[in-house]
Amino acid sequence: MRLYAGICGSFPRPPELRRAINEFREGKIDRVEFEERYKASFKRVVRLQEDNGLNLLTSGLLLWDDLLRPFAENLDGIRLGRLLRFFDNNFYYRCPVIVDQIRWTRPITLDEVRGLSEAASRAVKAVVPGPYTFLKLSEDRFYGSKDKLADDVVQALRQEIESLSDLADFIQLDEPSLVDPELGEDDRRWGVELVNALLEAVGVSRDKLLIATYFNLDSRSYSILLEVRAGLHLDLSSTKNADHILMEEGYSGDLLSLGVIDSRSIFPEDPGDIAGRVEKLLEKVSAKALAISTSSWLDYIPFEDAVEKLKTLGEVLRRLEAGSR
Amino acid sequence: MSYELPRKLVTTVVGSYPYFPEALKALQLRKRGERGREYEELVRRAIARAVEDYLSAGVDVVSDGEQRREDMAVFFAEELRGFRLSGLVRIFDNVYYRRPVIADRVGWDHEIIVEDFRYAARLSKGRPVKVTLTGPYTMYTWSLDRYYGDMRKAMLDLAEALSREIKALVEAGARYIQVDEPALSTRPRKEDVILAGEALGIMVGKLSNVKRIMHVCYGKLERLFPEVLDFPIDQLDLEMKNSNYALLELLKEYSFDKELGLGVIDVHSERVESVDEIMEGIGLGLEILPPEKIYVKPDCGLKRLSRETALAKLRNMVEAARRAREELA
Numbered sequence: 001m002r003l004y005a006g007i008c009g010s011f012p013r014p015p016e017l018r019r020a021i022n023e024f025r026e027g028k029i030d031r032v033e034f035e036e037r038y039k040a041s042f043k044r045v046v047r048l049q050e051d052n053g054l055n056l057l058t059s060g061l062l063l064w065d066d067l068l069r070p071f072a073e074n075l076d077g078i079r080l081g082r083l084l085r086f087f088d089n090n091f092y093y094r095c096p097v098i099v100d101q102i103r104w105t106r107p108i109t110l111d112e113v114r115g116l117s118e119a120a121s122r123a124v125k126a127v128v129p130g131p132y133t134f135l136k137l138s139e140d141r142f143y144g145s146k147d148k149l150a151d152d153v154v155q156a157l158r159q160e161i162e163s164l165s166d167l168a169d170f171i172q173l174d175e176p177s178l179v180d181p182e183l184g185e186d187d188r189r190w191g192v193e194l195v196n197a198l199l200e201a202v203g204v205s206r207d208k209l210l211i212a213t214y215f216n217l218d219s220r221s222y223s224i225l226l227e228v229r230a231g232l233h234l235d236l237s238s239t240k241n242a243d244h245i246l247m248e249e250g251y252s253g254d255l256l257s258l259g260v261i262d263s264r265s266i267f268p269e270d271p272g273d274i275a276g277r278v279e280k281l282l283e284k285v286s287a288k289a290l291a292i293s294t295s296s297w298l299d300y301i302p303f304e305d306a307v308e309k310l311k312t313l314g315e316v317l318r319r320l321e322a323g324s325r
Numbered sequence: 326m327s328y329e330l331p332r333k334l335v336t337t338v339v340g341s342y343p344y345f346p347e348a349l350k351a352l353q354l355r356k357r358g359e360r361g362r363e364y365e366e367l368v369r370r371a372i373a374r375a376v377e378d379y380l381s382a383g384v385d386v387v388s389d390g391e392q393r394r395e396d397m398a399v400f401f402a403e404e405l406r407g408f409r410l411s412g413l414v415r416i417f418d419n420v421y422y423r424r425p426v427i428a429d430r431v432g433w434d435h436e437i438i439v440e441d442f443r444y445a446a447r448l449s450k451g452r453p454v455k456v457t458l459t460g461p462y463t464m465y466t467w468s469l470d471r472y473y474g475d476m477r478k479a480m481l482d483l484a485e486a487l488s489r490e491i492k493a494l495v496e497a498g499a500r501y502i503q504v505d506e507p508a509l510s511t512r513p514r515k516e517d518v519i520l521a522g523e524a525l526g527i528m529v530g531k532l533s534n535v536k537r538i539m540h541v542c543y544g545k546l547e548r549l550f551p552e553v554l555d556f557p558i559d560q561l562d563l564e565m566k567n568s569n570y571a572l573l574e575l576l577k578e579y580s581f582d583k584e585l586g587l588g589v590i591d592v593h594s595e596r597v598e599s600v601d602e603i604m605e606g607i608g609l610g611l612e613i614l615p616p617e618k619i620y621v622k623p624d625c626g627l628k629r630l631s632r633e634t635a636l637a638k639l640r641n642m643v644e645a646a647r648r649a650r651e652e653l654a
C-alpha cells in the first residue's frame with residue numbers, strides 16, 4: 001500500500017495574495033506584477049506543504065473564488081449569478097447561471113496544474129468540480145432538460161480532465177452534493193450514475209481518479225458511494241460516527257483518501273490520536289493507495305490555522321510510516 | 326411616562342436599524358480600540374436618533390437600533406470573557422472577516438447592553454424597549470472553537486454567561502427579552518434544536534413578568550418544529566414576508582399557540598411595501614392566530630436598508646396595523 005498525505009483541496013490565500021488580488025482588481029497593479037506576486041504566494045503554499053512532509057500536493061487553488069468559479073467563468077454558456085450559501089458553511093459561492101449551451105473551448109486549470117507539477121518534487125493532485133455538484137449548485141435557464149444539461153456538463157468536464165491527465169498524478173472530482181444529507185435516495189443514485197458516466201467517458205486511467213465527498217458521511221450515502229467506479233475521499237470529521245460507518249461497511253479499491261484532519265475546526269488535534277484512528281481503520285479498509293487528508297477545503301479557517309493543519313498532517317504521516325516499519 | 330400598548334396587533338422591530346453617521350464613526354473608533362467619551366457620546370446620539378425614528382413611525386415596542394454593534398456575534402464575543410478574534414477567514418470571493426475564537430472558558434464579567442437599554446428607555450416616551458442578544462447556538466456556530474471541542478459544553482457556558490446579562494437587563498427594567506438565533510435555521514440537526522431549547526431554558530426559563538422572545542430567520546425554519554413548541558419562550562419572532570408566509574401553514578398544522586412575531590416587511594428589498602400589501606400579510610396571520618397573539622414587525626433587522634426606506638417601511642407597517650385593528654373592531 002502506498003501511503004500519501006495531502007490536503008483535500010484549497011489552502012487559504014496568504015495575506016500578501018489577498019492584498020495583490022485587491023490591488024489588481026482596483027487597477028493599482030498591472031497583470032504582470034499581479035502574476036509575479038501570485039507566483040510567489042503559490043510557491044510559498046507549495047513549499048509549506050513540502051516542508052511539512054506532505055507527499056501529495058495541490059496548488060492550493062489560490063485563485064479560485066469558489067469550487068465552481070473557474071468553470072463558471074471559462075466555460076461557454078454560463079454567467080455568474082447571486083451569492084448562495086455553500087452547504088452549511090459561513091461561506092458563499094456565486095451560483096453559475098446556465099444561459100446557453102455549455103461548451104469547453106480551452107483548458108481552464110491546465111496552467112495552474114502545470115505550474116504545480118513543475119514546482120513540486122512530489123506527487124501532485126488536480127481538482128475539478130464533479131458533474132453532479134456542478135448541476136446541483138447551478139441554475140438552468142437554458143436546457144430545461146436535466147439529462148441534456150448533464151450530458152454537456154459531462155462532456156465539458158471530460159475534456160478538462162483529459163487535458164490534465166499528463167501532468168497530474170491524481171485528479172480529484174469534488175462531489176460534496178453526493179453526500180448532502182438533504183438529498184433523497186433517487187437523486188443520490190442519479191448522481192452516482194452521472195459520475196460513473198463521466199468516469200466511463202474519460203480517457204484517463206481510473207486508478208488516478210477520485211471522487212471527493214465532504215461535509216457529511218452517513219451509512220446510507222456511503223453504501224451508494226461504493227458504487228462509484230473510482231477512488232473516494234471521505235470526510236471523517238464532520239459526522240461523529242463516520243469512522244464507525246467506514247469500519248462497518250469497509251472499503252477495498254484502488255484509492256482511498258481519509259479526511260481525518262478537521263478542516264473546519266481550529267480545535268487542537270493530536271497527531272498521535274489521529275494516527276491511531278487511521279491504524280484502526282486500516283484493520284477494516286484496504287486500498288492500493290491510501291491518502292490521509294483534511295476533511296475538506298481549508299477555506300473555512302484562517303491562514304495561520306491552516307498552516308497548523310499541514311503540520312499535523314505531516315506528523316500523522318511520519319507516525320504512520322514509523323508504525324508500519 | 327406610561328404608554329398604553331394596543332391590545333391587538335402590537336407593532337415592533339426585530340432589533341437593528343440603519344446605522345446613523347454617528348454610529349459609523351463610533352464603530353471606527355471601536356475598531357481602533359478608542360472606547361472613550363467620544364465613542365460613548367456618538368453611540369448615544371445614534372441610539373437617540375434610532376429611537377426618534379421609531380417614535381415618529383409610531384412603532385409600539387422599540388429597540389436601541391443596535392447602533393453599537395457592527396456584527397451580532399463579534400460584538401458579544403468582544404464583550405464576553407473567553408473570546409478573541411481569529412485571523413481573516415474568507416466569506417466569499419476575496420472578502421474576508423474575523424471570526425470570534427473561543428480561546429478560553431466563556432464567562433460574563435460586565436454589563437454589555439444594559440446602559441444602551443436604559444438610555445433608549447429614557448427616550449422612548451414610555452414605549453417598551455426590546456433588548457436583543459445573540460443566542461448561544463449562533464454564537465457557537467459563528468465562532469471557531471479552540472477551547473471546548475464540545476458544542477454542548479460551550480453552549481451551556483454561553484447560555485450561563487448571557488443569562489447574567491439578561492438578569493442585569495431585567496433588573497434595569499427590560500420586559501421584552503429577545504434571543505436571536507439566525508444560525509438555527511441554516512441546517513439544524515435535531516440535536517441542535519433541542520440543545521438551543523435547553524440553552525434558552527438557562528437564559529430565560531425562570532423569568533416571569535417578562536416577554537421571552539426568540540427570533541429566527543431565513544432558511545429551513547420548518548426544521549425547528551415541533552421541538553420549538555416546547556421552548557421556554559412566549560413569542561416566536563419569524564421572517565414571513567420573504568418566504569411568502571409559507572410558514573403559516575406549518576404553524577397551523579402544529580396548532581401553534583404562542584405569540585407570533587409576524588414578519589411583514591422584506592428587509593432585503595428597498596421597495597416599500599404598500600399599506601394594503603402589509604394588511605394582506607396581517608390578514609394571513611389572523612387566519613391562524615387571534616390578534617392579541619400577533620406582533621407585527623419586519624422580517625429581520627433593518628440595518629441593510631437605507632434609513633429613508635426603513636422609515637417609510639415602518640410607517641406603512643404601523644398604518645397597516647392600525648387599519649387592521651380598525652377592521653377588527
Ligand SMILES: [Zn+2]
Pocket residue numbers: 339507540541542624625626
Ligand atoms: Zn433575522
